[in-house]
Amino acid sequence: MEEKLKIKISIADRVYPLTVEYAQEEGLRTASKKIDVMIKQFEENYAVRDKQDVLAMCALQFAAMTEQKKIQTNEDYEEAIDRLTAINDSLDRFLK
DSSP: OOOEEEEEEEETTEEEEEEEEHHHHHHHHHHHHHHHHHHHHHHHHSOOOOHHHHHHHHHHHHHHHHHHHHHHHHHHHHHHHHHHHHHHHHHHHHHO
């Protein structure tokens, strides 16, 4: 059983103590930095008074990016299937 690591992650000037797998640490720290950068951008570009509003916009942006990647992956998958089908059809014609 893998030992857990106790870390502190800072998001929006708040510290959150977490117990995580060693393999998760880097991803969590990187995500926290990305969130803080996004918060700063929202605060600089929009008249936002409340951290909750900024965090909600960050959550929306991250969720939208995730959904867009799913859509793109699905489109890439369908394109690959179409190309493989065409190659298979060509091989079938060649072999007959």
